[in-house]
Amino acid sequence: MVNINYYQQILEELLQIPDEEVTLPDTPLDLIIQEAEDLHFDAKKDIIELQKAGLNINIVNELPNRINALEIASSKCEYKFRNIDELTEKWQSLAETTYIYRAQLIEYYQDLFLGNTDYINKLEKFRFKENIGNLANDILSLYQLGIEFSEDNKNIDIDSSLISKSKDYSNSLNVLSRKCTETKFVNSESDIRDRAFWYLKDAVNNIREAGNIAFKNSEDKVLNYKSEYFLNICEPKETSI
Secondary structure, eight states: OOOHHHHHHHHHHHHTSOGGGOOOOSSOHHHHHHHHHHHHHHHHHTHHHHHHTTOOHHHHHHHHHHHHHHHHHHHHHHHHHHHHHHHHHHHHHHHHHHHHHHHHHHHHHHHHTTTOHHHHHHHHHHHTOSOOSOHHHHHHHHHHHHHHHHHHOTTSOOOHHHHHHHHHHHHHHHHHHHHHHHHTOTHHHHHHHHHHHHHHHHHHHHHHHHHHHHTTTOHHHHGGGSOHHHHHHHSOOOOOO
16 A cells, blocks of 8 residues: 655655665566565564564564555656656647747748848848757747837838747747756656665565575575566576477
8 A cells, every 4th residue: 555654754764875875776666566565475474483584573564665665756757757758749749830830930021021131131040040959049039020120110010910929939838848857857756766676675685685594494485585586587598409
């Protein structure tokens, strides 16, 4: 059962884990969680033997909470990554629409500025841009150019609704860009997930170590304190002749 309150309490402890001990998980998260749950079931039955092997039983009692912390941290991280993908898709879609509008606006300005050398020259820097570093700023500059021309040529009718769209596109791009940037700080979420993994893995390793000591003379029993995942990886593959 997911316990958000415990997760909030454990965050501080997770952040105290030395950075050098925090690396990418070496086991798929769903597998370490399943193995930890199975281990907890076996360890509760073998608690006396594990104690005799030197295990602090608090680790066994705390194991469900550590599992819980990893489940929540992993869920938060996945949610953040999904948000990044969705926001990036929205920005790209809006950028494509803005580029089409930008071309239409420049074409409109070419006709509007006809005969006005000063404004035609100002427009040239927009017409021949191959790379636009900041589309939101660029489209806003086009808006400002249109407003400037309007103020200098009050006798000429302009399509104010077309020009004003520049400002709308610029604002929308900036909002999405800011959200993308904020969401991309996913490092904190993935860091907490990795810390929660190693926090759980440390408890699992301690219980397994005690189990290997307690049941070293029992082939069947000691298997409960081995990682099936790593046993499968290390198991020699049969080759056909």
